[in-house]
Amino acid sequence: MNAAAAPPLPPHGAPTSSETGHSFAELRARAKELLAANINPRTGLATDYLNHYNEAIMLLEMIPDMPECAEDFLAWHPLTYAEHFRASNFKARDLAIAAYDAAAPTIRAQFDAITASMTTILVAVGNALRQVQQDHSRARLAQEAIGWVKPLVMQAGAVINGPGHEADEAEVDHIMTE
Known part of the structure; x- marks a missing residue:
C-alpha cells in the first residue's frame, strides 16, 4: 500500500469506512502496515x-557527573517530526x-504543542548553559531541565499512544472485525 493511500484509522465512534471513502480492507491493511512500522494506527504517530x-535528556543527565558532557548537549539541535525521520534509519520513515x-x-496540534514546549525549554537551557561556566551551576540547570522535560515526553507519549493506549495489533484486529 502506498504511504499516502489512507489516513490513520479513525477513532472508535468516528466515521465508518464508507463515510471516509476508504474500504474496510484498505483501513485494515493500513492498520497492519502502521502497526508493523511501530506507528500507532489510531493517531498516526510514532514513539x-x-x-x-530522550537523547537530550540523557545528555543533560550526564552533566552533573561529567560536566564536559555539557558540550555534547550543546551540540544537540531541535528537529521537527519530519526532519527527525528523514535523518533517521527508521525503516518506514516515509510512512x-x-x-x-x-x-x-x-491530535497533531496537541502533539505539536507539547513538542514545541520541549524544544523551547531545551533551546533555552542550551542558551543558559552557554553563558554559565561553573560546573555546579550547569549541573543544577541540567537537573531542573530534566524535571521540566521528562513529564512532557510522557505527555507526548500519551498523545502518540492515544486514549487508553492499549492499541496493539490484537485490539486493532478486534475493532476491525466488529
Missing part, C-alpha cells in the same frame, strides 16, 4: 520521534511522515 528528546501528515488535526 520513535521521542528518542530525539511515518505520511501518517503524521494525515493525522487528525486535533
